[in-house]
Amino acid sequence: MAALINLWLAIRCGKARIEAKAMHGDGGHPLLLKRMRAQANFVEYTPFALLLVLGLELSGHAGWPLALTASLFLIGRVSHGLGMDADIAGPLRQAGMALTFLPLLGLIAAALLAAFGLI
Template sequence: MLEHHIGLLSVAIAGLINLWLSWRCGAARGKAKVLHGDGGDTALQRHMRAHANFTEYTPIALLMILVLDYSDQNPWLLAITAAVFLAGRVLHAVGMQADKPSIPRMVGMLTTLVPYLIWIVWVVLVVFQVV
């Protein structure tokens, strides 16, 4: 079996999510007939913000996933937390389109931040050879 498959698969899935978010921005931009910026269009602003939020959290998350994967850590825990994180990023993006606070957005942020915190602690524990 391919080594480091969790990290590599996480990168591929994140790439697909990023492509989807980019496509949504482009479609909203075309619908609003806005070439640059957001043109004051609320839907486009939300799509752009969802895409930006993804790009704010995901690079460091992928780095932590890859570091833990290359450190031969528990593959099940890593796979589950990576899946939760990536699903959360999709939920958050979908929830960003609501006019008011939404369940998908809140669950999306929770399922982003919990794995993120787990990985931070886990990486520190690896550094100090506790795990």
């Protein structure tokens, strides 16, 4: 799913790039810049979440809570990507960040608890 979301974000960038006729950088086009940042933001957060999910799965802590947490994270990344098109940090972007930070914090806590044998 993460790879598909990244591809979707890249396609959105590509469409904005073609419309702006900016083949390099953002060409001074606000929408293109926003979409580029949305994809870059996805790439900045997602590897950590995926590594935490992988570590928890490999340590035998898979199950519906892990799947739900990962799903919420991915929903947050989609919401953030859509919300980045707006000129202000509206509800989609805010929800996207909340649904990024909270699951990520949960994954970090679960990984630490698993590492110390507390779960």
